[in-house]
Amino acid sequence: MTSDRGDSDEEPGGPVALVTDAERMEGATDEAVLASSSPDLIADSLGEYTRVWLRRVRSGESGILPVVFGLIAIVAYFQIRSSLFLSAGNLVNLITQAAFIVTFGMAEVFVLLLGEIDLSVGYNGACGAVITLWALSGGVPWWLAVLAGLAFSGLFAGLEGVLVTWLRLPSFVVTLAGSLGGLGLLLALVDLSAPNAGGTIRLSNNVLNDIEGGAMSPAAGWIVMIAAVVLFAVFMVTRDARRRAHKLAAPPITVTILKIAVMAIAGVAVVLIGNSNRGVGFAVVKGVPWVVLVILVLLVTWTILLNRTRFGRYVYAIGGNAESARRAGVNLSRIRVVAFVLCGVTGAISGIIWASQLGGMSSNFNGGQYVLFGVAAAVIGGTSLFGGRGRMIGAVLGGLVVGVIYNGLQLLGFSAPAQDMWTAVVLLAAVTVDALARRGSGSSATR
């Protein structure tokens, strides 16, 4: 190190932090560089791709890998303990059970990426669902009713975002208040919309009931799956071709083919499971549940929004270093409020899925617990509570993990208290593995 004088006239914290930073960086080797780069863009062959990718995994930048392996391990355990677990009937059941946790997880990703949290989105989403059901009972077309519900929850969350941003209140406290207020609002709305119905507003619309209760025809399942895989393949291949045409590094063609193959295999598996007969007795029940399509559309839309638009880029930038984003001319308040709105909107979708599963929205809806499932799903999926790191696909996989644990423990006959405690253990284990893997990974986005 040079004998730089540490007595800069800047704020005292800065130089000290920089020294440690620089000392660490002095040791920055090629290894660290490789570990921090996307293998997509610096490898030329499958062999090198694998090497770069392994380095990344070793250094903790493993992306969604831990949650994928975790999911496989948990599924294997349950299958060994109960041969029923991997039956088509139970898997479809599991997907419909986990769907609302997955969507709550996706909702939380928006705010967690900013380094904020939304504890109210559970009750907020339930209120949005009640608005939808209420509108339906008044004869409003289902899509308009859904829009009304999403708008309500978006507004509710947006209001919280405004309080967080403009009054600079901690989001934890604002949304804690929002959660309490949301519970009260839910009880009031249920009473108001369905008086003397015992605290439940029924869902009588077939389209919305079918989200969880209905399934695509087997042929439709294949068509949707093939269309999705083809679109994915076309997107990947044209992107690589464009990059090569512009003389930029593109992932090796073998890797692209491999990714498309994995996607296709996953799609075929889902459709095969969905299309096998899971009826009891003489009844024939088959087809992929519609909720799979809902989640797929949501996943693709939100992923494009986060990865390919200015809004998404600024969300990550604010989560990484808000001051830097501000100096770059990013309107911090607007991005933060919009992120809260999107969290609320996704929460309302979650509420509607829950209502579809249970045939209505009830004042027993446990929004306080469900929102924590959502946070758990996002965190298990690799989203950092400190902002700047996380992906939508992680929340989907994390939500599946939570769903699998509850489903599996139920199947094994565990009591409700035991289910909760085991979920707690798995959540802790997931976060511990994540933290240990990322410690000392050389990336400052590790906290």
Added chain:
Amino acid sequence: MVNLGQPDDAPSAQAGGAPPGADIGQQDVTDPSAPLLRLRGVGKSFGPVHALTDVDLDIPAGQVTALVGDNGAGKTTLIKCVAGIWEASSGQILWNGRQVHIRGPKDATALGIATVYQDLALCDNLDIVQNMMLGHEPLRLGLLDEMTMEKTAKQTLADLAVTTVRSVRQTVGSLSGGQRQSVAVAKAVMLDAKLVIMDEPTAALGVSQTELVLGLITRLASRGHAVVVISHNLNDVFRVADRIAVLYLGKLVAQGPASEFDRQSVVDIMTTGASTRRGNGGGDEPAGSRGVTSGLEG
């Protein structure tokens, strides 16, 4: 002050460093030989406290101007006035010979003044391209045009001969201190900056990293940018500076070509406001005022 109007103020004094003028908007230059930025009698007060008094400073294009001074001398205050963080309380700021009012960071950016602060303002979780383009992302069909971004960023880094990064797609958190500084500078330059202000660019850097950044500073100037470097490290100052300006207790007590200074005279001026080796005014400051000014920034 003393040096005002002396011939060594003109950029032509440094024949080798004369800018090619290729990427500098010269259309509105009234006097081609005038410095890019000229401060006249600039002062900044915080209530009764005078952090800067009557500063006359010339920043020519294509040259590296080192701003030195002890803690509390007003270096940071001065650049914050130029960068628009604070508005100067008095005096004139002339940009290309025209008087301008810099009221906020946006005004400074619009003029082409980019400041690289000590904290660099980079997002560790984003990669180099994403950091460089932050806030100015080009769009294609409403979506981010990653390819244009990557090409622009690569080109800028190549122009500055920043070749030590292996991939522009690695996260900034994984870069060395010098590389981070390079990315921050490249980010500033990419936005058509004509004047790049760097606050302590080599503080906390190791030897090889310092070399990297000093090379970058030299290249910036040879490309025609005006560069202002604040530094405590006189070794670095004498390595890169074409001109040196010394602040002492909020006053600019000496400025001129680096060749007119040596280490000892700069240290003398920094610590006492005057040097026996180089005649300068401003050394008659009462000792009592020292506590006032240094109290501002400490």
